[in-house]
Amino acid sequence: MNLYLRLLWALLRSSRLDSIEPGDWIERQLRVLPNDLDINGHMNNGRYLTIVDLMLVEYFVRSGFAKVMLQAGWRPMSGGAFITYRKGLKPWQRYRIRFTLAGADQAWNYMHFEFLREDGVLCAAGYMKGAAVSRDGLVPNQSSYAKLGRVFEPGDLPASVTHWLAAEAGVVQACNTPA
Numbered sequence: 001m002n003l004y005l006r007l008l009w010a011l012l013r014s015s016r017l018d019s020i021e022p023g024d025w026i027e028r029q030l031r032v033l034p035n036d037l038d039i040n041g042h043m044n045n046g047r048y049l050t051i052v053d054l055m056l057v058e059y060f061v062r063s064g065f066a067k068v069m070l071q072a073g074w075r076p077m078s079g080g081a082f083i084t085y086r087k088g089l090k091p092w093q094r095y096r097i098r099f100t101l102a103g104a105d106q107a108w109n110y111m112h113f114e115f116l117r118e119d120g121v122l123c124a125a126g127y128m129k130g131a132a133v134s135r136d137g138l139v140p141n142q143s144s145y146a147k148l149g150r151v152f153e154p155g156d157l158p159a160s161v162t163h164w165l166a167a168e169a170g171v172v173q174a175c176n177t178p179a
Contacts, residue, residue: 003050006054007054007057010054010055010057010058011057011061013058014057014058014061014062015061017058017062018062019062019063019064020059020062020063021063022063022101022150023100023101024100024101025098025099025100026055026058026059026062026098026099026100027096027097027098027099028055028058028096028097028099029094029095029096030051030094030095030096030097031092031093031094031095032089032090032091032092032093032095033092034091036089037091040088041090041091042088042089042090042091043088043089045083045085048083048085048115048124049081049083049128051097051115052081052097052099052111052113052126052128053078055097055099055113056076056099056111056128056130058099059099059101059111060076063148064148065132065144065148068144068147068148069132071147072132072134072139072147073134073135074132074133074134074139074144075132075133076130076131076132076133077130077131077132077133077138078128078129078130079108079129079130079131080128080129080168081126081127081128081129082126082127082164083124083125083126084124084125084126085123085124086121086122086123086124086125087117087121087122087123087124088123089115089117089123093117093118094117094118095115095116095117095118095123096115096116096118097113097114097115097116098113098114098116099111099112099113099114100112102127102157102158102161103155103156103157103158103161104141104152104154104155105141105154105157106140106141106142106154107131107138107139107140107141108129108130108131108138108141109129109130109131109141110127110128110129110157110158110161111127111128111129111130112125112126112127112158113125113126113127113128127158127160127161127164132144141154
């Protein structure tokens with residue numbers, strides 16, 4: 001139930017905040033709640049990605065992309081994530097999450113995120129990739145950006161994303177290779 005409340009809060013809150021441009025950073029101050037904890041007494045590793053999903057909702061609403069997706073009948077789709085954990089977040093501890101669009105290719109958008117303690121110490125960081133999907137499959141970024149009134153200009157992806165994509169291709173290939 002708590003996650004639905006957080007989702008509702010993210011939607012309501014974002015609709016009242018200033019609009020943003022692709023590539024702008026957004027930040028949110030949060031606190032580790034008791035239902036965020038694992039048996040080790042710190043924030044559960046899966047909860048980090050749930051918080052990332054909530055930040056993505058805010059990014060979509062504030063950039064206008066949520067409205068475009070609703071009007072076009074598209075759905076958001078996550079294509080994967082990678083995250084590294086450096087320090088644990090304890091019960092009731094305050095933290096900041098920073099979130100931005102780091103790059104895009106023909107269909108995927110790569111979002112960078114950082115979880116920081118109040119003293120600025122990095123607790124976790126990573127990337128997630130997402131796309132809009134229609135009944136016909138992935139929506140090309142050229143189309144989705146055009147609906148936002150923007151021209152899509154693919155640039156170089158960050159080196160960490162390029163390495164992630166290479167590793168991802170290796171994982172998929174290993175899964176498709178008979179043992």
